[in-house]
Amino acid sequence: MKYKVIIIGGGLSGLALSISLQRKGYAVAVIEKGEYPRHKVCGEYISMESYRYLQEICPTLETHHIPKIDTFRLTASSSTVLETPLTLGGFGVSRHLLEYELMQAAVKSGVVFYLKNKALSVDFQAETSTYFVKTNTETLEASIICGAFGRKSNMDYLYPKKYTIPTNYLGVKYHIQTQHADNLIAIHSFEGGYCGISNIEDGKTCLCYIVNAEKLKACNNDIKAMETRFLYQNAALKQIFENSTFLFQQPLTISNVHFEIKEPINQGVFCVGDAAGCIAPITGNGMSMALRSAFYLANLLDDFFQQKIDRNTLVSAYSAAWKEHFSLRIRLSRFFQKLSESPSLTKMTIHLLHFFPVLQKKLIRLTHGLPF
Numbered sequence: 126m127k128y129k130v131i132i133i134g135g136g137l138s139g140l141a142l143s144i145s146l147q148r149k150g151y152a153v154a155v156i157e158k159g160e161y162p163r164h165k166v167c168g169e170y171i172s173m174e175s176y177r178y179l180q181e182i183c184p185t186l187e188t189h190h191i192p193k194i195d196t197f198r199l200t201a202s203s204s205t206v207l208e209t210p211l212t213l214g215g216f217g218v219s220r221h222l223l224e225y226e227l228m229q230a231a232v233k234s235g236v237v238f239y240l241k242n243k244a245l246s247v248d249f250q251a252e253t254s255t256y257f258v259k260t261n262t263e264t265l266e267a268s269i270i271c272g273a274f275g276r277k278s279n280m281d282y283l284y285p286k287k288y289t290i291p292t293n294y295l296g297v298k299y300h301i302q303t304q305h306a307d308n309l310i311a312i313h314s315f316e317g318g319y320c321g322i323s324n325i326e327d328g329k330t331c332l333c334y335i336v337n338a339e340k341l342k343a344c345n346n347d348i349k350a351m352e353t354r355f356l357y358q359n360a361a362l363k364q365i366f367e368n369s370t371f372l373f374q375q376p377l378t379i380s381n382v383h384f385e386i387k388e389p390i391n392q393g394v395f396c397v398g399d400a401a402g403c404i405a406p407i408t409g410n411g412m413s414m415a416l417r418s419a420f421y422l423a424n425l426l427d428d429f430f431q432q433k434i435d436r437n438t439l440v441s442a443y444s445a446a447w448k449e450h451f452s453l454r455i456r457l458s459r460f461f462q463k464l465s466e467s468p469s470l471t472k473m474t475i476h477l478l479h480f481f482p483v484l485q486k487k488l489i490r491l492t493h494g495l496p497f
Contacts, residue, residue, distance in 0.1 A: 127266040128154045133244040138398030138415035139273030140227035144182045145423035147234040154237045156244045162225035166296040166379040168321045169331040172215045172413040174494045183230045192217045192307040192324040200361045201314045201471040209485045213493045217325040272396040276403045283391040294382040298333040303369035305330045313362045314471040389447035405462035408492040421446045
């Protein structure tokens with residue numbers, strides 16, 4: 126089969142991109158190794174910068190009670206707390222619901238899905254300007270290939286080899302029922318990591334934390350023991366863990382998490398979301414970055430297919446847009462990621478921000494984009 130665009134990966138950015146392109150009149154296929162609906166380790170907070178775009182591509186989300194968030198709280202202990210308004214704010218929605226609704230919208234738009242399929246390689250035939258994607262079941266053809274395969278994939282062979290070993294993190298997520306205000310997102314720091322808590326649909330709360338993998342090793346790879354030893358150091362977290370109803374029988378986990386600045390285009394493949402660069406969750410907005418990159422790429426591809434721009438302009442324009450909107454966010458997130466692993470440094474940061482409220486607003490602006 127031949128398509129105008131093949132998207133490798135059916136996560137948030139891949140689904141959004143598929144809907145946008147299909148509605149512009151292009152035949153799109155999505156290759157996804159899993160199926161829907163599914164849970165993913167994710168903080169499940171999205172900046173309001175993406176709200177209008179999501180309403181456009183997935184209006185059925187409006188039928189669910191989606192909490193709106195306008196307040197941020199940061200704690201390092203029960204006595205060290207920063208609380209500040211979020212000027213733009215955000216909303217809470219589970220990946221389970223969001224991806225399912227987006228997939229339904231994509232199918233309704235005419236996107237073809239190859240579920241439980243894995244892309245194995247991408248090859249280009251210069252004579253016909255055609256890309257060939259080999260999967261575990263067949264070979265597909267397209268004029269453009271887009272990568273939405275996340276932060277870690279067998280498709281990583283497309284990237285230049287790196288020789289530095291980044292810090293390794295573990296991500297853990299629960300859905301819980303607890304007393305937590307709908308309008309609040311909180312980040313609770315502890316030795317080696319931090320935990321984000323905010324409400325999602327149906328009266329549930331997402332509790333998701335990231336921790337240096339060395340802390341798990343120190344507890345003989347026992348997650349519960351690690352939580353008791355390290356997360357309970359923060360009194361606010363201890364109270365939440367001990368006074369909440371946990372809705373998953375087992376936590377959802379992801380290992381070997383790294384936060385890297387990659388490149389938006391690799392060997393002719395246009396990457397979106399985490400495939401183009403991973404943001405540390407401490408500053409949030411990974412899902413907004415996924416949606417925003419899909420939005421920009423869809424519009425540029427539309428211009429390319431209508432012959433308003435050539436391929437060289439397409440490449441340079443998308444690279445420039447990605448770096449302009451996301452590079453600083455990722456660099457800031459990596460800095461705060463390291464800082465947040467030390468409760469003492471987090472306490473110092475909280476005290477500093479109390480003295481300089483203007484700095485609070487500036488940092489929030491730098492980590493939230495403008496609505497698109």
